[in-house]
Amino acid sequence: MSPVSLTERSARVVAAAKLLRLAGRRRAGRFLVEGANLVEAALRHRLAVEVFATDAAMSRFADLLAGAEVHLITDKAAKSLSDTVTPVGLYAVCDRPSASLVDVLADRPQLVLVAVATSEPGNAGTLIRIADAMGADAVILTDDSVDPFNGKCLRASAGSVFSVPVLEAPDSRTLIAELRSAGLAVRATTLDAETSLDAVDLTRPTAWLFGSEAHGLASDVAALADERVRVPMWGGAESLNVAAAAAICLYESARTLRRG
Known part of the structure; x- marks a missing residue:
């Protein structure tokens, strides 16, 4: 788990939530992924900048997250990062690939x-x-x-x-x-x-x-x-x-x- 203050972690969640909108993604040059499949791919390709997970997700995806720096978030924060009906509580902020x-x-x-x-x-x-x-x-x-x-x-x-x-x-x-x-x-x-x-x-x-x-x-x-x-x-x-x-x-x- 990442050793940052609660205030800083909240600010990071707010910044990540802005990536749910097109304007936010273009402004930051980043995007947000949700779920084990996408987070694993982001980590494997070294494009994950920040990873967020709830307690339940930390336990469920422990092997996937081994060695990764993870920000622990509440269920309420997880919902603010999700555009799905049933959030799994696992997210990553990613840099856009640089290919032109x-x-x-x-x-x-x-x-x-x-x-x-x-x-x-x-x-x-x-x-x-x-x-x-x-x-x-x-x-x-x-x-x-x-x-x-x-x-x-x-x-x-x-x-x-x-x-x-x-x-x-x-x-x-x-x-x-x-x-x-x-x-x-x-x-x-x-x-x-x-x-x-x-x-x-x-x-x-x-x-x-x-x-x-x-x-x-x-x-x-x-x-x-x-x-x-x-x-x-x-x-x-x-x-x-x-x-x-x-x-x-x-x-x-x-x-x-x-x-x-």
Whole structure:
């Protein structure tokens, strides 16, 4: 347990609670995670700045917290740090990962997922998790997408936000030009594309563009891609949700790239 005064500990809790809001996260350059999975990942990747836990959480997660400096907090303080219905009483304040688009592109990426105008945090977090699972080099959110470091997105990522670079770009048009200049084929997933995924040359490094769950990829953004691609379907479903489409496309790309 961290040897700080009650007043200082209370001030730290208040500062951490401000990270539940977008403005607070951007001002501090930090974010707040909750729960064993995310706190463990934060500690493992050395991005946890402060850890908070209730008495019950200290006992329950003793192995996870072994060697970590922990601020003991009350159940009332724990509720102020949580955006879930049933807080587990374990939190960490984390520095935002320092990767930039320049860094990612300088490393000659082979596979990148671009989430365009993705407003639903659960979908954004799931896309991050899929990208991590498929060995993607980065996830880039653009065109007013959700903040990837809000609580729901972090939970949906299941810790993958710490494992794969997650970046934000203000404008898809500029981003696509930069991706293309770095040698990536930019491919857009659309329902009406003439080219089937089966016919695409996936030996080239690829940046996949995925639109929002509700509206798909905007036609003007899709038109900027080098190629528009549809996932072939043989059953009765009219479409796939964005996570399913992303999983299929990234799996096929990753499998082909790994074969060399």
